[in-house]
Amino acid sequence: QVQLQESGPGLVKPSGTLSLTCAVSGGSISSSNWWSWVRQPPGKGLEWIGEIYHSGSTNYNPSLKSRVTISVDKSKNQFSLKLSSVTAADTAVYYCARKGCSSTSCYIDPWGQGTLVTVSS
Amino acid sequence: NFMLTQPHSVSESPGKTVTISCTRSSGSIASNYVQWYQQRPGSSPTTVIYEDNQRPSGVPDRFSGSIDSSSNSASLTISGLKTEDEADYYCQSYDSSNGVFGGGTKLTVL
Numbered sequence: 001q002v003q004l005q006e007s008g009p010g011l012v013k014p015s016g017t018l019s020l021t022c023a024v025s026g027g028s029i030s031s032s033n034w035w036s037w038v039r040q041p042p043g044k045g046l047e048w049i050g051e052i053y054h055s056g057s058t059n060y061n062p063s064l065k066s067r068v069t070i071s072v073d074k075s076k077n078q079f080s081l082k083l084s085s086v087t088a089a090d091t092a093v094y095y096c097a098r099k100g101c102s103s104t105s106c107y108i109d110p111w112g113q114g115t116l117v118t119v120s121s
Numbered sequence: 122n123f124m125l126t127q128p129h130s131v132s133e134s135p136g137k138t139v140t141i142s143c144t145r146s147s148g149s150i151a152s153n154y155v156q157w158y159q160q161r162p163g164s165s166p167t168t169v170i171y172e173d174n175q176r177p178s179g180v181p182d183r184f185s186g187s188i189d190s191s192s193n194s195a196s197l198t199i200s201g202l203k204t205e206d207e208a209d210y211y212c213q214s215y216d217s218s219n220g221v222f223g224g225g226t227k228l229t230v231l
Contacts, residue, residue: 036220038220038222045209045211045222045223045224045225046158046160046166046211046213046222046225047222048213048219048220048221048222051220059218059219060219061219061220062122062219095165095166102172104154104172105154105171105172106154106215107154107156107168107171107172107213108156108158108166108168108213108220109167109168109171109177110165110167111165111166111167112165113165114165
Protein backbone atom coordinates (compact mmCIF):
# COMPACT_ATOMS: atom_id res chain seq x y z
CA GLN A 1 0.00 0.00 0.00
CA VAL A 2 1.07 3.55 -0.65
CA GLN A 3 2.87 5.37 2.14
CA LEU A 4 3.99 8.98 2.23
CA GLN A 5 6.70 10.60 4.32
CA GLU A 6 7.37 14.31 4.64
CA SER A 7 10.84 15.71 5.25
CA GLY A 8 12.42 19.12 5.52
CA PRO A 9 13.56 21.82 7.96
CA GLY A 10 11.45 22.21 11.07
CA LEU A 11 12.39 25.86 11.48
CA VAL A 12 12.25 28.60 8.87
CA LYS A 13 13.05 32.27 9.33
CA PRO A 14 10.42 34.94 8.58
CA SER A 15 10.50 36.12 4.95
CA GLY A 16 12.32 32.92 4.01
CA THR A 17 11.14 29.97 1.94
CA LEU A 18 9.64 26.81 3.40
CA SER A 19 10.72 23.71 1.49
CA LEU A 20 9.36 20.22 2.08
CA THR A 21 9.62 16.93 0.22
CA CYS A 22 7.23 14.00 0.27
CA ALA A 23 8.64 10.58 -0.51
CA VAL A 24 6.14 8.09 -1.95
CA SER A 25 6.64 4.38 -1.32
CA GLY A 26 4.60 1.33 -2.18
CA GLY A 27 3.41 2.85 -5.44
CA SER A 28 4.46 4.99 -8.37
CA ILE A 29 4.05 8.73 -8.40
CA SER A 30 3.31 8.33 -12.10
CA SER A 31 0.09 6.47 -11.36
CA SER A 32 -3.27 8.10 -12.08
CA ASN A 33 -3.41 10.12 -8.88
CA TRP A 34 -2.92 13.67 -7.81
CA TRP A 35 -0.47 14.41 -4.99
CA SER A 36 -1.54 16.96 -2.42
CA TRP A 37 -0.30 19.22 0.36
CA VAL A 38 -2.51 20.16 3.31
CA ARG A 39 -1.52 22.11 6.40
CA GLN A 40 -2.87 22.49 9.93
CA PRO A 41 -1.84 25.37 12.22
CA PRO A 42 -1.47 24.31 15.86
CA GLY A 43 -4.90 23.78 17.40
CA LYS A 44 -6.70 24.76 14.19
CA GLY A 45 -8.33 23.12 11.19
CA LEU A 46 -7.09 21.75 7.89
CA GLU A 47 -6.20 24.00 4.96
CA TRP A 48 -5.76 22.68 1.43
CA ILE A 49 -2.57 24.07 -0.15
CA GLY A 50 -2.49 22.49 -3.58
CA GLU A 51 -1.81 19.42 -5.68
CA ILE A 52 0.19 18.13 -8.62
CA TYR A 53 -0.21 15.42 -11.24
CA HIS A 54 2.80 13.48 -12.49
CA SER A 55 2.57 15.39 -15.77
CA GLY A 56 3.34 18.55 -13.83
CA SER A 57 -0.18 20.00 -13.87
CA THR A 58 -0.93 21.86 -10.66
CA ASN A 59 -3.83 23.37 -8.75
CA TYR A 60 -3.25 25.83 -5.93
CA ASN A 61 -5.31 27.40 -3.16
CA PRO A 62 -6.12 30.88 -4.50
CA SER A 63 -5.21 32.44 -1.15
CA LEU A 64 -1.69 30.98 -1.32
CA LYS A 65 -1.17 30.80 -5.06
CA SER A 66 1.27 33.72 -5.31
CA ARG A 67 3.64 32.07 -2.81
CA VAL A 68 3.30 28.35 -3.54
CA THR A 69 5.14 26.06 -5.92
CA ILE A 70 4.57 22.30 -6.02
CA SER A 71 6.83 20.16 -8.17
CA VAL A 72 7.33 16.47 -8.89
CA ASP A 73 10.48 14.39 -9.33
CA LYS A 74 9.47 11.14 -11.00
CA SER A 75 13.01 9.74 -10.90
CA LYS A 76 12.95 9.90 -7.10
CA ASN A 77 9.24 9.09 -6.74
CA GLN A 78 8.67 12.23 -4.70
CA PHE A 79 7.03 15.62 -4.84
CA SER A 80 7.86 18.89 -3.15
CA LEU A 81 6.37 22.05 -1.71
CA LYS A 82 7.90 25.50 -1.64
CA LEU A 83 6.19 28.38 0.17
CA SER A 84 7.89 31.75 -0.08
CA SER A 85 7.80 34.89 2.05
CA VAL A 86 6.69 32.99 5.12
CA THR A 87 5.42 34.58 8.31
CA ALA A 88 4.42 33.22 11.70
CA ALA A 89 0.98 32.54 10.24
CA ASP A 90 2.54 29.80 8.12
CA THR A 91 3.55 27.84 11.22
CA ALA A 92 1.72 24.53 10.89
CA VAL A 93 1.90 20.79 10.56
CA TYR A 94 2.29 20.13 6.84
CA TYR A 95 0.83 16.91 5.43
CA CYS A 96 1.42 15.35 2.08
CA ALA A 97 -1.23 13.01 0.75
CA ARG A 98 -2.50 11.21 -2.30
CA LYS A 99 -5.73 12.26 -3.95
CA GLY A 100 -7.15 9.13 -5.50
CA CYS A 101 -9.86 9.45 -8.09
CA SER A 102 -12.40 6.99 -9.38
CA SER A 103 -14.48 7.60 -12.47
CA THR A 104 -16.85 9.69 -10.39
CA SER A 105 -15.05 11.26 -7.46
CA CYS A 106 -11.78 11.94 -5.67
CA TYR A 107 -10.71 11.86 -2.08
CA ILE A 108 -7.53 12.40 -0.12
CA ASP A 109 -6.08 9.19 1.23
CA PRO A 110 -3.63 8.12 2.53
CA TRP A 111 -1.93 10.96 4.36
CA GLY A 112 1.63 11.24 5.55
CA GLN A 113 2.35 11.53 9.25
CA GLY A 114 2.83 15.28 8.97
CA THR A 115 5.77 17.49 9.83
CA LEU A 116 5.73 20.59 12.01
CA VAL A 117 7.26 23.68 10.47
CA THR A 118 7.76 26.68 12.73
CA VAL A 119 8.41 30.14 11.34
CA SER A 120 10.54 32.05 13.79
CA SER A 121 13.74 34.04 13.93
CA ASN B 122 -15.53 29.96 -4.16
CA PHE B 123 -17.62 28.48 -1.39
CA MET B 124 -17.12 27.74 2.29
CA LEU B 125 -18.11 24.72 4.35
CA THR B 126 -19.39 25.48 7.85
CA GLN B 127 -19.43 22.92 10.64
CA PRO B 128 -20.43 23.19 14.30
CA HIS B 129 -17.39 23.72 16.48
CA SER B 130 -18.22 20.85 18.80
CA VAL B 131 -20.77 18.16 19.58
CA SER B 132 -21.01 15.70 22.43
CA GLU B 133 -22.99 12.55 23.07
CA SER B 134 -22.96 9.48 25.26
CA PRO B 135 -21.61 6.06 24.31
CA GLY B 136 -24.14 3.97 22.44
CA LYS B 137 -26.07 6.96 21.19
CA THR B 138 -26.23 8.50 17.73
CA VAL B 139 -24.73 11.84 16.72
CA THR B 140 -24.98 13.83 13.52
CA ILE B 141 -22.45 16.44 12.37
CA SER B 142 -23.56 18.94 9.74
CA CYS B 143 -21.58 20.67 7.01
CA THR B 144 -23.29 23.58 5.28
CA ARG B 145 -22.16 24.89 1.90
CA SER B 146 -22.22 28.69 1.62
CA SER B 147 -22.96 29.02 -2.09
CA GLY B 148 -23.73 26.72 -4.95
CA SER B 149 -25.48 23.41 -4.57
CA ILE B 150 -24.20 20.83 -2.09
CA ALA B 151 -25.01 18.27 -4.76
CA SER B 152 -22.65 19.87 -7.27
CA ASN B 153 -19.51 18.31 -5.82
CA TYR B 154 -19.09 15.20 -3.72
CA VAL B 155 -18.40 15.58 -0.01
CA GLN B 156 -15.83 13.63 1.95
CA TRP B 157 -15.50 13.25 5.73
CA TYR B 158 -12.19 12.78 7.53
CA GLN B 159 -11.57 11.66 11.08
CA GLN B 160 -8.55 12.98 12.96
CA ARG B 161 -7.78 11.49 16.31
CA PRO B 162 -5.48 13.48 18.63
CA GLY B 163 -1.89 13.37 17.47
CA SER B 164 -2.72 11.48 14.28
CA SER B 165 -3.14 12.20 10.60
CA PRO B 166 -6.64 12.39 9.12
CA THR B 167 -8.26 9.27 7.69
CA THR B 168 -11.26 8.97 5.42
CA VAL B 169 -14.52 7.76 6.90
CA ILE B 170 -16.86 8.82 4.07
CA TYR B 171 -16.23 9.67 0.42
CA GLU B 172 -18.54 10.51 -2.45
CA ASP B 173 -21.22 11.79 -0.01
CA ASN B 174 -22.11 8.40 1.44
CA GLN B 175 -19.53 5.75 0.58
CA ARG B 176 -17.44 4.04 3.23
CA PRO B 177 -13.86 2.96 2.52
CA SER B 178 -13.14 -0.63 3.36
CA GLY B 179 -12.45 -1.03 7.04
CA VAL B 180 -14.75 1.79 8.17
CA PRO B 181 -17.60 0.35 10.25
CA ASP B 182 -21.16 0.75 9.03
CA ARG B 183 -21.87 2.82 12.14
CA PHE B 184 -20.59 5.70 10.00
CA SER B 185 -22.91 7.04 7.33
CA GLY B 186 -23.08 10.14 5.17
CA SER B 187 -25.82 12.00 3.38
CA ILE B 188 -26.63 15.28 1.69
CA ASP B 189 -29.76 17.44 1.98
CA SER B 190 -30.40 19.84 -0.84
CA SER B 191 -33.09 21.69 1.12
CA SER B 192 -30.56 22.82 3.73
CA ASN B 193 -27.65 22.72 1.28
CA SER B 194 -25.71 20.62 3.71
CA ALA B 195 -24.00 17.31 4.15
CA SER B 196 -24.16 15.23 7.29
CA LEU B 197 -22.06 12.60 8.98
CA THR B 198 -23.97 10.30 11.30
CA ILE B 199 -22.28 8.00 13.77
CA SER B 200 -24.47 5.46 15.51
CA GLY B 201 -23.65 3.23 18.47
CA LEU B 202 -21.04 5.73 19.62
CA LYS B 203 -17.84 4.35 21.08
CA THR B 204 -15.20 6.20 23.06
CA GLU B 205 -12.77 5.54 20.19
CA ASP B 206 -14.94 7.75 17.96
CA GLU B 207 -13.86 10.78 19.97
CA ALA B 208 -11.98 12.87 17.41
CA ASP B 209 -12.13 15.89 15.13
CA TYR B 210 -14.19 15.45 11.98
CA TYR B 211 -13.73 17.50 8.83
CA CYS B 212 -15.94 17.71 5.78
CA GLN B 213 -14.26 18.44 2.45
CA SER B 214 -15.24 19.08 -1.13
CA TYR B 215 -13.77 20.46 -4.32
CA ASP B 216 -14.57 23.85 -5.87
CA SER B 217 -13.64 23.20 -9.48
CA SER B 218 -10.11 21.90 -8.90
CA ASN B 219 -9.54 23.51 -5.51
CA GLY B 220 -9.96 21.67 -2.25
CA VAL B 221 -12.17 23.16 0.47
CA PHE B 222 -12.27 21.93 4.07
CA GLY B 223 -14.83 22.69 6.72
CA GLY B 224 -13.54 24.15 9.96
CA GLY B 225 -13.84 20.84 11.79
CA THR B 226 -16.05 19.52 14.56
CA LYS B 227 -14.74 18.15 17.83
CA LEU B 228 -16.76 15.10 18.86
CA THR B 229 -16.69 14.29 22.55
CA VAL B 230 -18.04 10.93 23.66
CA LEU B 231 -18.79 11.16 27.35
